[in-house]
Amino acid sequence: MTAFALIDGNSFYCSCERVFDPKLESRPVIVLSNNDGCAVARTNEAKALGIRMGAPYFKIRSLCEREGVVALSSNYALYGDMSRRMNEIYETFSPRTEVYSIDETFLDVTDVPPGDRMPWAKDLSATIRRWTGIPTCVGIGPTKTLAKLANKAAKKLSDGVLDLTDPDERARVMANFPIGDVWGVGPANQIKLGSIGIAFADQMRDLDPRRARELMTVVGERIVYELNGQPCLPLEDVPAVRKGCAVTRSFGERVTTKLAMEQAVAGYATRLGEKLRRHGLATDHVTVFMHTSRFADNEPQRNVSMTVDLPEATNDTLQLIKASRRAVDQLWRSGYRYSKAGIITDDLVRPADRQRALFDTLDQDKASKIMQALDEANRRWGRATVFPAAMGVTRTAFSTKFERRSPRYTTRWEELPQCR
DNA sequence: TCTGGGGTCCTAGGACCC
DNA sequence: TCTGGGGTCCTAGGACCC
Numbered sequence: 001m002t003a004f005a006l007i008d009g010n011s012f013y014c015s016c017e018r019v020f021d022p023k024l025e026s027r028p029v030i031v032l033s034n035n036d037g038c039a040v041a042r043t044n045e046a047k048a049l050g051i052r053m054g055a056p057y058f059k060i061r062s063l064c065e066r067e068g069v070v071a072l073s074s075n076y077a078l079y080g081d082m083s084r085r086m087n088e089i090y091e092t093f094s095p096r097t098e099v100y101s102i103d104e105t106f107l108d109v110t111d112v113p114p115g116d117r118m119p120w121a122k123d124l125s126a127t128i129r130r131w132t133g134i135p136t137c138v139g140i141g142p143t144k145t146l147a148k149l150a151n152k153a154a155k156k157l158s159d160g161v162l163d164l165t166d167p168d169e170r171a172r173v174m175a176n177f178p179i180g181d182v183w184g185v186g187p188a189n190q191i192k193l194g195s196i197g198i199a200f201a202d203q204m205r206d207l208d209p210r211r212a213r214e215l216m217t218v219v220g221e222r223i224v225y226e227l228n229g230q231p232c233l234p235l236e237d238v239p240a241v242r243k244g245c246a247v248t249r250s251f252g253e254r255v256t257t258k259l260a261m262e263q264a265v266a267g268y269a270t271r272l273g274e275k276l277r278r279h280g281l282a283t284d285h286v287t288v289f290m291h292t293s294r295f296a297d298n299e300p301q302r303n304v305s306m307t308v309d310l311p312e313a314t315n316d317t318l319q320l321i322k323a324s325r326r327a328v329d330q331l332w333r334s335g336y337r338y339s340k341a342g343i344i345t346d347d348l349v350r351p352a353d354r355q356r357a358l359f360d361t362l363d364q365d366k367a368s369k370i371m372q373a374l375d376e377a378n379r380r381w382g383r384a385t386v387f388p389a390a391m392g393v394t395r396t397a398f399s400t401k402f403e404r405r406s407p408r409y410t411t412r413w414e415e416l417p418q419c420r
Numbered sequence: 421t422c423t424g425g426g427g428t429c430c431t432a433g434g435a436c437c438c
Numbered sequence: 439t440c441t442g443g444g445g446t447c448c449t450a451g452g453a454c455c456c
Binding site for chain 1: 421422423424425426427428429430431
């Protein structure tokens with residue numbers, strides 16, 4: 001019988017910050033999204049103050065100041081590095097793992113005898129705590145959906161570990177488990193299920209799969225089977241090839257000039273090129289969009305996008321910039337205060353498989369050597385050591401704001417924590 | 421003044437074909 | 439009077455995830 005474990009970091013971003021700044025221990029802490037916009041991670045102390053996931057910071061700022069909540073900008077270099085360390089340790093606990101998100105990993109525990117699973121999970125969690133400083137929860141079940149459910153239920157337990165392999169234990173937990181907390185049931189489907197009287201996980205488990213399909217397509221049908229202990233979702237231990245890639249940002253300050261927009265979008269195109277090359281992928285079209293703030297409903301609104309085709313698939317930054325600049329030329333209208341722009345691609349291909357242009361006007365090999373040199377320089381000396389002039393040379397007002405960022409303790413020598 | 425940034429999968433419906 | 443009957447492919451939009 002297959003069995004899955006799901007381990008995740010508690011208030012992960014906040015816990016990363018606490019590892020390197022012990023003063024944050026037992027204090028309420030939140031981590032903010034880009035531009036210090038919204039709360040995206042909260043410690044239990046912050047949740048207890050009523051701070052909701054996604055709450056805009058400007059709306060909770062006075063509460064935070066009054067209650068002594070520490071609000072930090074996000075520090076993705078730190079969180080990504082901590083995540084990588086944790087995943088290295090997981091691999092010593094299971095032969096097969098699936099990294100599901102920056103702070104969640106599924107582990108195949110089929111070969112751990114049922115009676116040993118609780119001690120195994122406690123050992124896993126304790127080892128992660130000891131070696132990385134991050135507190136975690138572990139849930140175990142016969143399907144991924146049930147492992148997710150067990151993990152969520154484990155958050156309420158003192159040791160943060162719950163094994164729902166046993167059907168009776170499972171039924172008891174599911175009878176009190178809100179349907180909206182089930183993996184795959186979002187707000188829209190929660191309303192649909194509520195309308196036929198389904199409020200808890202055990203009720204969906206007992207729903208006719210055909211009825212679930214009518215209501216929520218095949219996705220709902222799978223959830224019913226998974227809640228019954230029949231796996232529909234395999235462990236994806238070989239990461240799938242990425243299908244799309246996007247770079248989008250809200251501006252630190254509204255953009256009102258075409259030059260600023262061109263520079264911002266050139267920067268996104270540069271970042272897109274880096275991401276494509278790191279994954280060994282290329283694209284033959286890019287979609288550029290720009291829009292004003294939908295919250296500023298007293299201002300004139302504009303929300304436009306345009307797709308530009310490239311002669312052949314590429315991940316060359318200079319070509320991506322050229323294509324996206326053509327889109328900006330077409331889309332730009334003065335008189336608006338733009339709040340966000342971005343570049344999106346899909347249908348990614350491996351460069352070797354790409355469709356060659358009929359008339360090959362570009363020397364792809366030469367371009368690829370330039371990009372290799374660029375990536376190497378930026379890898380060695382830090383991002384944006386070498387960058388295209390189209391991005392502009394000053395750190396401009398539209399750049400994303402991180403006014404409360406902690407040091408990059410583990411990935412920059414000059415920001416290493418110090419003992420005195 | 422101030423509201424994130426990515427991803428995936430599924431389906432309906434239109435375009436097009438014979 | 440009566441106006442076919444399938445297929446496939448593509449795209450936009452919705453829903454979900456973290």
